[in-house]
Amino acid sequence: GAVVSQHPSRVICKSGTSVKIECRSLDFQATTMFWYRQFPKQSLMLMATSNEGSKATYEQGVEKDKFLINHASLTLSTLTVTSAHPEDSSFYICSARTGTSAYNEQFFGPGTRLTVL
């Protein structure tokens, strides 16, 4: 089946530093990748939609200058949290989708837990 990986699985950083999270589709080409944020015991909130070769589309309320998304290839998207602060601590999950239809399945990565001290 389709596999999506994320790296790193956990990261701890100091306040003010930047952190990059990678999302890779291992055995398929993903035309679209999505980035979600999940707080403890809460649902997933979509942050942005990323299409290969074009700028990401951010959801309302998500700071595009703080959460930089790059989708340079059909198998890799990156999320960079710039100048991280403790309130950015969260579980970040990416998903990847083949095709362009809304009913095409999204395959989710295992998530990255970010802790900002």
Place this chain on the structure above:
Amino acid sequence: AQSVTQLGSHVSVSEGALVLLRCNYSSSVPPYLFWYVQYPNQGLQLLLKYTTGATLVKGINGFEAEFKKSETSFHLTKPSAHMSDAAEYFCAVSSYNQGGKLIFGQGTELSVKP
């Protein structure tokens, strides 16, 4: 705008008992509906989905769900719970005009007692 409401943030059943997780949605266009399962510190795995056609959808691990347009519901059921079913379950909605964006419900934590 679309939305999803999952009734009950926590459901507890005994092993072998019926599992029923409730999901109601709101959508101004025909919805695509999904159920995902999440184990601790992991990503989401698709259990089943409804797009068009048969309203009773069968998924993995013995789960099934029925799309009821008149009730705007998509409840998830399993006849007999296993200990391994203990996890967080999310209902989600999308549609053809949402670019594939999934709107998730709040999640329901399922506990299975021996």
